Amino acid sequence: MTRTEIEEKVREFLIDDLEIDEEKIVPEGKLKDDLGIDSLDFVDIVVIIERKFGFKIKPEEMAGVVTLRQFCDYIESKVGE
Structure with a gap:
C-alpha cells in the first residue's frame, strides 16, 4: 500500500466515520487540538484501523503521535511490516 493510499483511507474515515471537517485535515x-479527536474517538479509530489496514494499534506506540502526518507515518510503518 502506498503512502497516498494510506493518506486517502485515513482522510476518508476521518470525514465519514468521525465527521471531521475536510478543511481541518492537513498533515500538520x-x-x-486541531481535529478534536478525543479518547472515545480513539476507540473508534482502533477498530477502523484494524478493519482497513489489518493491524492492531498499540497505545504505547501511539504515545508520541501528535499530528496527522505522524499518524500516517505510524500506519505506514505497520503496513510495511
Whole structure:
C-alpha cells in the first residue's frame, strides 16, 4: 500500500466515520487540538484501523503521535511490516 493510499483511507474515515471537517485535515494538524479527536474517538479509530489496514494499534506506540502526518507515518510503518 502506498503512502497516498494510506493518506486517502485515513482522510476518508476521518470525514465519514468521525465527521471531521475536510478543511481541518492537513498533515500538520494536531489530532487532539486541531481535529478534536478525543479518547472515545480513539476507540473508534482502533477498530477502523484494524478493519482497513489489518493491524492492531498499540497505545504505547501511539504515545508520541501528535499530528496527522505522524499518524500516517505510524500506519505506514505497520503496513510495511
